[in-house]
Amino acid sequence: MTRSQGVTRQSTLAHRTRREPPAGEPSRNARILERAGYVDKLMAGVYSFLPLGLRVLRNIEDIVRDEMTAVGGNEVLMPALHPIAAWEATGRQDMPILFRTGGDTAVLGPTHEEVVTPLMAAQVASYKDLPTAVFQIQNKFRDEARPKSGLLRGREFGMKDMYSFHLSGADLETYYEQVADAYRRVFARCGLGEVTHYTYASGGDFCEFSHEFQAVTPHGEDTVYLDHGKGTAINKEILDRYTPEEIAELEPVRAIEVGNIFKLGTRFADAVGFRLPDATGVPQRIHMGCYGIGTTRLVGAIAEILSTDDAMVWPAGVAPYAVHVIPLSAQQHQRAEEVAAALHRRGHTVLLDDRPARAGAKLADADLIGIPHRAVVGARTEEGRVEHSDRLADVTRTVPVAELAQLVTAV
Amino acid sequence: MTRSQGVTRQSTLAHRTRREPPAGEPSRNARILERAGYVDKLMAGVYSFLPLGLRVLRNIEDIVRDEMTAVGGNEVLMPALHPIAAWEATGRQDMPILFRTGGDTAVLGPTHEEVVTPLMAAQVASYKDLPTAVFQIQNKFRDEARPKSGLLRGREFGMKDMYSFHLSGADLETYYEQVADAYRRVFARCGLGEVTHYTYASGGDFCEFSHEFQAVTPHGEDTVYLDHGKGTAINKEILDRYTPEEIAELEPVRAIEVGNIFKLGTRFADAVGFRLPDATGVPQRIHMGCYGIGTTRLVGAIAEILSTDDAMVWPAGVAPYAVHVIPLSAQQHQRAEEVAAALHRRGHTVLLDDRPARAGAKLADADLIGIPHRAVVGARTEEGRVEHSDRLADVTRTVPVAELAQLVTAV
Numbered sequence: 041m042t043r044s045q046g047v048t049r050q051s052t053l054a055h056r057t058r059r060e061p062p063a064g065e066p067s068r069n070a071r072i073l074e075r076a077g078y079v080d081k082l083m084a085g086v087y088s089f090l091p092l093g094l095r096v097l098r099n100i101e102d103i104v105r106d107e108m109t110a111v112g113g114n115e116v117l118m119p120a121l122h123p124i125a126a127w128e129a130t131g132r133q134d135m136p137i138l139f140r141t142g143g144d145t146a147v148l149g150p151t152h153e154e155v156v157t158p159l160m161a162a163q164v165a166s167y168k169d170l171p172t173a174v175f176q177i178q179n180k181f182r183d184e185a186r187p188k189s190g191l192l193r194g195r196e197f198g199m200k201d202m203y204s205f206h207l208s209g210a211d212l213e214t215y216y217e218q219v220a221d222a223y224r225r226v227f228a229r230c231g232l233g234e235v236t237h238y239t240y241a242s243g244g245d246f247c248e249f250s251h252e253f254q255a256v257t258p259h260g261e262d263t264v265y266l267d268h269g270k271g272t273a274i275n276k277e278i279l280d281r282y283t284p285e286e287i288a289e290l291e292p293v294r295a296i297e298v299g300n301i302f303k304l305g306t307r308f309a310d311a312v313g314f315r316l317p318d319a320t321g322v323p324q325r326i327h328m329g330c331y332g333i334g335t336t337r338l339v340g341a342i343a344e345i346l347s348t349d350d351a352m353v354w355p356a357g358v359a360p361y362a363v364h365v366i367p368l369s370a371q372q373h374q375r376a377e378e379v380a381a382a383l384h385r386r387g388h389t390v391l392l393d394d395r396p397a398r399a400g401a402k403l404a405d406a407d408l409i410g411i412p413h414r415a416v417v418g419a420r421t422e423e424g425r426v427e428h429s430d431r432l433a434d435v436t437r438t439v440p441v442a443e444l445a446q447l448v449t450a451v
Numbered sequence: 452m453t454r455s456q457g458v459t460r461q462s463t464l465a466h467r468t469r470r471e472p473p474a475g476e477p478s479r480n481a482r483i484l485e486r487a488g489y490v491d492k493l494m495a496g497v498y499s500f501l502p503l504g505l506r507v508l509r510n511i512e513d514i515v516r517d518e519m520t521a522v523g524g525n526e527v528l529m530p531a532l533h534p535i536a537a538w539e540a541t542g543r544q545d546m547p548i549l550f551r552t553g554g555d556t557a558v559l560g561p562t563h564e565e566v567v568t569p570l571m572a573a574q575v576a577s578y579k580d581l582p583t584a585v586f587q588i589q590n591k592f593r594d595e596a597r598p599k600s601g602l603l604r605g606r607e608f609g610m611k612d613m614y615s616f617h618l619s620g621a622d623l624e625t626y627y628e629q630v631a632d633a634y635r636r637v638f639a640r641c642g643l644g645e646v647t648h649y650t651y652a653s654g655g656d657f658c659e660f661s662h663e664f665q666a667v668t669p670h671g672e673d674t675v676y677l678d679h680g681k682g683t684a685i686n687k688e689i690l691d692r693y694t695p696e697e698i699a700e701l702e703p704v705r706a707i708e709v710g711n712i713f714k715l716g717t718r719f720a721d722a723v724g725f726r727l728p729d730a731t732g733v734p735q736r737i738h739m740g741c742y743g744i745g746t747t748r749l750v751g752a753i754a755e756i757l758s759t760d761d762a763m764v765w766p767a768g769v770a771p772y773a774v775h776v777i778p779l780s781a782q783q784h785q786r787a788e789e790v791a792a793a794l795h796r797r798g799h800t801v802l803l804d805d806r807p808a809r810a811g812a813k814l815a816d817a818d819l820i821g822i823p824h825r826a827v828v829g830a831r832t833e834e835g836r837v838e839h840s841d842r843l844a845d846v847t848r849t850v851p852v853a854e855l856a857q858l859v860t861a862v
Contacts, residue, residue, distance in 0.1 A: 054583055056574055080574075082529070083532070088529045089528040089529075114465040119499060119590075121493075122493070126493075172463075
């Protein structure tokens with residue numbers, strides 16, 4: 041256990057792969073992520089993130105943070121433990137998914153409108169401070185009856201939730217569209233841009249429509265209806281608003297919900313008496329939007345969509361490392377160290393498989409781990425060269441070490 | 452709400468200071484942190500972190516992460532929600548501070564021996580993988596009866612907890628001393644190096660001594676006895692192991708516990724049957740160490756120790772920004788923007804007070820906010836110069852803008 045030189049040596053990582061997926065696990069994402077040593081299941085819907093899984097999660101969080109900051113979001117961090125009184129104030133204290141604790145004096149937050157609304161009522165001094173938005177990346181708790189979708193439906197899960205505050209519904213509309221664009225950038229950077237569809241869903245009691253971002257995959261939990269003409273989709277819960285002729289034009293597909301955005305109107309601000317006098321001194325109601333992305337769910341969704349039974353390939357933006365450097369035997373260790381050091385000097389993150397394992401076992405593990413670039417040094421690899429695989433492009437060729445760093449897209 | 456240019460404009464921050472500390476709040480750290488707009492109290496012992504407070508917390512987390520990685524710690528992330536069965540396995544299911552939930556099927560983790568031990572038993576394939584250590588930075592839950600010390604004793608609080616695994620007690624001893632040194636570096640980088648003392652405490656059922664890191668302050672919750680000769684301290688719980696003559700040599704002082712380290716021996720590994728065959732095939736018991744730092748408590752401890760009633764000064768390593776740039780009136784806004792941009796180009800983080808507020812209000816807020824370097828631009832400040840205050844050194848002088856960036860210690 042010595043100071044890392046920027047290159048992670050696989051022998052020092054608290055990590056192992058498994059020959060088989062966990063017994064009795066129906067979820068595709070959980071099977072591959074547990075087998076590859078990214079996560080460990082503690083109980084149904086509750087996972088530990090191991091070192092590689094945590095690196096993927098942090099990369100996703102950084103992308104989300106970057107895009108929320110770009111639309112003016114202020115990052116904050118609210119607690120998971122909420123006084124029950126906050127939920128009584130909005131009348132949502134009997135939601136069945138609420139975990140109660142502390143002798144029923146507290147609940148574990150499944151969402152944060154009950155906390156963020158009074159918080160911002162205290163922080164916002166004047167109508168001139170609006171519009172404003174705050175977001176957090178924090179663990180949520182929902183007592184799901186039968187969580188069986190791996191990281192897609194957790195009882196404890198990571199989420200980015202943003203809340204915006206406006207003096208009018210029109211101002212909320214404008215901001216809502218900005219956030220929708222930011223969400224498109226998030227999913228594109230996470231490698232799901234092409235499969236993710238902006239989907240009209242029910243607005244419930246709050247508004248006509250809410251919107252989901254649905255990533256199409258044969259194993260998705262949801263069914264959505266693609267409208268190829270408009271480039272959008274429709275959630276089945278609002279299908280009854282369409283005529284049979286319209287519905288006949290739509291393509292039903294399975295999908296995973298990776299984000300959702302919602303106009304809350306004045307419901308929560310009204311519940312806690314949050315109003316602000318405008319320039320003329322007349323108290324104005326406050327309109328809110330809320331914007332969610334399940335960060336741990338996104339780890340699961342990417343794994344679900346971009347894996348086979350025995351292999352994963354992470355998109356460059358979320359991969360735990362940019363390059364996996366693999367000497368096929370102990371004789372190539374020194375050369376592999378030099379390759380890793382050269383990549384590191386060029387700013388790439390590197391996992392070096394320095395374990396005293398057989399070549400076949402190392403390569404099978406590398407397939408499971410799914411780092412997008414692989415640099416193999418074998419006995420037959422000429423001095424000064426490596427066998428480079430771009431696993432997303434599925435291209436392998438032998439290149440000079442000096443060229444390798446340029447072939448690897450910087451993460 | 453537009454993309455941040457790297458300089459944070461105070462007008463865009465979800466932040467306000469208060470004229471008065473919160474009514475009825477006895478805790479010194481909570482009074483200053485709430486008044487300065489760093490945190491907001493949701494319920495007793497449960498706080499939200501506002502943008503400035505979260506930046507301080509993240510800086511502390513980064514320091515802790517850096518030093519734990521430097522002693523070979525692997526970062527992981529375990530859940531807060533634990534099955535009650537895990538606590539029954541170690542016989543600790545009746546600890547009074549446990550929050551129970553999910554109809555008594557689960558508890559909220561006050562610590563993670565119950566989770567990390569079986570997790571590592573599954574991850575560690577061979578005795579050759581030891582020693583190893585994993586750590587996380589994650590929220591803990593403890594149902595304290597009367598939390599009244601602000602961020603020093605929370606019911607939900609951020610903590611770094613590391614766990615190490617060894618084949619012998621001697622190997623644990625060696626690593627334990629390495630971690631103790633890493634802890635000294637953490638507290639030095641957080642600005643508490645000089646006041647923090649390595650303190651012998653009871654080892655409970657586990658070992659002869661555990662060790663606390665106690666930061667001396669007149670308002671501390673604990674009493675410790677400084678041994679000036681040895682440069683260490685003694686917790687009062689082990690005072691009875693010393694003779695009256697020895698005790699007379701010690702100086703009793705008040706202090707805040709900012710970290711603790713503990714040799715757990717084989718207690719937890721034995722409870723879950725975690726053993727490993729050694730090179731000769733003989734199963735060996737596994738020795739564990741655990742190492743805690745309360746990250747949110749450290750925010751509170753620094754504020755408690757480095758504040759007066761109306762002002763704070765954050766140490767450079769944890770300050771939310773390196774420089775606070777303050778134009779005294781609207782006429783100086785453009786010049787202040789240029790100063791901020793120049794500092795930013797030199798790699799410094801900058802908070803720019805662009806609010807249309809009175810000069811006196813801005814300066815009083817800046818005292819509360821406590822950024823260690825201040826650059827004021829007033830009507831009487833000559834063109835091309837700023838009034839620079841190094842608030843830790845308590846030195847103010849007018850300097851050319853070009854020199855300012857060099858005066859500011861890089862964070």
